[in-house]
Amino acid sequence: MASRHESRERALQMLFLWDQTRQPPEKVIAGFWGDLLSGEVPGEELPVRPVDEFANRLLCGAVDRVAEADALISAHAEHWRLERMSAVDRNILRLAVYELLERQTPPPVVIDEALEIARRFSGDESVQFINGVLDAVRKALDQRAGS
Numbered sequence: 001m002a003s004r005h006e007s008r009e010r011a012l013q014m015l016f017l018w019d020q021t022r023q024p025p026e027k028v029i030a031g032f033w034g035d036l037l038s039g040e041v042p043g044e045e046l047p048v049r050p051v052d053e054f055a056n057r058l059l060c061g062a063v064d065r066v067a068e069a070d071a072l073i074s075a076h077a078e079h080w081r082l083e084r085m086s087a088v089d090r091n092i093l094r095l096a097v098y099e100l101l102e103r104q105t106p107p108p109v110v111i112d113e114a115l116e117i118a119r120r121f122s123g124d125e126s127v128q129f130i131n132g133v134l135d136a137v138r139k140a141l142d143q144r145a146g147s
Contacts, residue, residue: 004054008095008113011058012121015091018063025063029056062098069097076136077129089126092118096134100141107138 010032018028033052062069070082073093082090096114099105111134118127 005113005116007054008058009117009120010055011062012088012091012095012117014055014059015062015095016087018059019087019091025060029059058095058098061102062095065098065101066094068101069094072097072101072137072140073133076140077133080129086122086126088122089118089130092122092126092130093133096130097137100134100138107142111135111138 014025014028014032017023017032018025021028023031073090074082077085077093085093092114096110099110100107111131114134115127115131118130122130
């Protein structure tokens with residue numbers, strides 16, 4: 001069985017595709033898993049069923065709440081507009097903010113996972129940027145929940 005970390009990486013890849021094409025999530029999912037199963041994604045192993053389900057759920061949830069996530073990111077990404085961020089960073093943030101909004105995974109785990117993914121798919125500056133934005137979003141959500 002694959003880990004949730006691998007599922008998050010796959011969800012990021014699908015969210016990136018969605019961000020570029022704006023196709024319905026169902027089409028993105030079908031295309032992504034179809035390419036992966038056919039071997040058209042070099043260097044990727046065939047998925048295990050739990051990866052498929054968790055990654056798909058993350059994608060659909062992130063797309064469903066993208067407006068709310070984008071508003072939180074914009075409010076806490078000082079001097080950065082969403083459209084000026086790298087697509088990878090923007091989508092790592094969207095995925096993590098979605099998980100923070102859902103509150104099913106402890107915030108430190110969500111943030112740590114996002115930073116690990118950023119280390120793999122982005123650079124050191126991005127890791128610092130993503131950490132700062134997610135910490136500010138987490139504090140804002142904690143404050144909102146306490147009110």
